[in-house]
Amino acid sequence: MLAVIWLSWKVKKSRNINATPPPGPCGLPLVGYLPFLGTHLHRKFTELGEVYGPIYKLWLGNKLCVVVSSPSLAKEVVRDNDTVFANRDTSIAARVITHDANDIGWCPYGAKWRKLRKIFVGKMMSNASLDACYTLRKREIKNTIRDVYSNRIGKAVDIGELSTATSINVVQNMLWGASFELGQKGTNLGVDLRKMLAELMVLLGTPNLSDIFPVLSWLDIQGIERKTKHILAWFEKILYSAIEQRTNAVNDEQQDFLQFLLELKGT
Incomplete structure (x- = not known):
């Protein structure tokens, strides 16, 4: 049963990737790299950046996360290509505090966001x-x-x-x-x-x-x-x-x- 679940998870993960992803650490089936993160995320991300470079991926559950850890890449994400990276997954806490992402910080990029x-x-x-x-x-x-x-x-x-x-x-x-x-x-x-x-x-x-x-x-x-x-x-x-x-x-x-x-x- 575990083998079937793991295989289906790998197939789903491979279908969700449309381009060659950056390098990153290996995780466990179903939970990904979640058990190894610890409580100090900034320290863990810094350690992983020293190993895998300024951009790397890691799976948290069935979600693919990409981490950028250099000023030049951060500039490209938040300024040069800001409209491309404007939309993001909204966490439950963000949805609650913004009434289901109805504010300028979490609203998806589009006509409504431009009006706000x-x-x-x-x-x-x-x-x-x-x-x-x-x-x-x-x-x-x-x-x-x-x-x-x-x-x-x-x-x-x-x-x-x-x-x-x-x-x-x-x-x-x-x-x-x-x-x-x-x-x-x-x-x-x-x-x-x-x-x-x-x-x-x-x-x-x-x-x-x-x-x-x-x-x-x-x-x-x-x-x-x-x-x-x-x-x-x-x-x-x-x-x-x-x-x-x-x-x-x-x-x-x-x-x-x-x-x-x-x-x-x-x-």
Whole structure:
């Protein structure tokens, strides 16, 4: 039985390869190289790059993965031929946090992605938008300095936490024209946001058995889907609150990014 499964897996793998693949380590039937990766992927990939060169392949389950580990190849992938490599397999964690890949980071390249990019660059990151927020950024930095000077003399100051709170204020003002106080309330939100973002980055980067073996996805063995849904609910609570306040506002003439999205949704 195992021999039949192994043979069918090899046949399927050979049919999926349309060109000569790069060299790479041998794996085991069904699981590929997965048992040998370990927990420090960057170190393992570096070791394999020293053996097989700047580009090599390895099988994770029934998925063929190609690793590039040189600046010139990375430049060719992400810049010179970016549209060719734009589409990728979306992990379960990414699908959860982006509502089934409906964002600019994970949406497949095409008309929808170009529209999202046009909105993001034109309305959020254009030179005109950034120049218009110069006074806002300057004011928030002054508020941070004033808060430290007035309330935190003689106390330990977490610079990372403080800078995160300041950045949140700036981004919130750009998005929906509101910010939180830099006192205890603001600090707690900054701490929670840093914690949630750090946890989200770990979940997005953690190899998930449910991605490698989709038949096991309903089990959520590592709990990645459950944890990502918890983070999504936390983010949505903040966003929905801002949307509700804006839609319930009377004679609100703010023309920030949120107002633009609401008007776009209504057209």
